[in-house]
Amino acid sequence: MSRIPHPFPFDPTYGYSREQLLAIAHADSEPSGFADFWRGLRAKSGEVPPEITTEEQPSPDPAFRLLKVFYTVHPVNRSMAFSGRSNR
Numbered sequence: 001m002s003r004i005p006h007p008f009p010f011d012p013t014y015g016y017s018r019e020q021l022l023a024i025a026h027a028d029s030e031p032s033g034f035a036d037f038w039r040g041l042r043a044k045s046g047e048v049p050p051e052i053t054t055e056e057q058p059s060p061d062p063a064f065r066l067l068k069v070f071y072t073v074h075p076v077n078r079s080m081a082f083s084g085r086s087n088r
Contacts (some may be wrong), residue, residue: 063087
């Protein structure tokens with residue numbers, strides 16, 4: 001059993017070898033109601049104002065501006081992402 005090297009502090013393979021992971025077969029069909037669920041969720045997301053705000057962050061490279069971006073994806077849930085932008 002060969003191990004997959006990785007830089008993470010956890011095991012992203014869940015203990016499976018490379019061979020075991022490659023042997024996993026894909027599903028022949030999607031679960032019942034899968035497309036309707038995601039279409040409905042997408043439609044609802046358009047009802048929530050995104051309320052985007054940003055916070056400047058220290059950048060490791062002076063040629064780039066680094067921002068934390070906060071946005072609403074659900075009436076009670078704010079999410080966060082990072083965005084990098086060239087200063088050039």
